[in-house]
Amino acid sequence: MTERPRRWSDESGTAALEFVTLGVLLLVPLVYLVLILGAVQEQTLGAEAAARHTARVIGQAPDAEAAAERGDAVLRSVVREYGMDADTVQVGIDCRPARTPCPAAGSTVIVTVSTRVSLPFLPPLFGLDRIAAIPVQAQAAQRTSRLWGSG
8 A cells, every 4th residue: 555645644734824824814904904094084184173173163253354363273282182184184164145255144054075086005105095086074053152353
C-alpha cells in the first residue's frame, strides 16, 4: 500500500488560518464603514447645528447689521467646533413671505447649510476625493418679531 504524502493528509492548523484570513477580509470593510458613518454623522450634526443656531441669532438680532455679524460669528464657531471644512460649507438665507429686504419684521428666516463629507483615507488622486464626497444639507427656520429692526 502506498502512503500519501504528508502534506496532503495533515490539515492541522488550517482552520485557524482560514478564520484569521476570513476575519480580516470581513473586518476591514466593516471598520471602514463605521469610519464613514461616523464622519457623515459628525458633518450632519454640524450642518444642523449651524443652520439652527444661525437662524436663531438672525431672528433674535435687533437689526440686519447685527444679524449679519452674529450669524457669521455663530457659523464660524460651529464650523470650527464640528471640524467642518470651511471651504466646502455653503450657507443660504431665505425669507418667507418673500420680501425685498431679508430678514424683515414678521418674516420667517430659513437658513440652509450645505457641505460635503470626504471619505476617510481616500487619496486626492484624479479628483477621487471630490467625486466620492457625500453631500450633506440641513435647514432651519426662525420667526422674527413683528417689531424686528425697529429698535
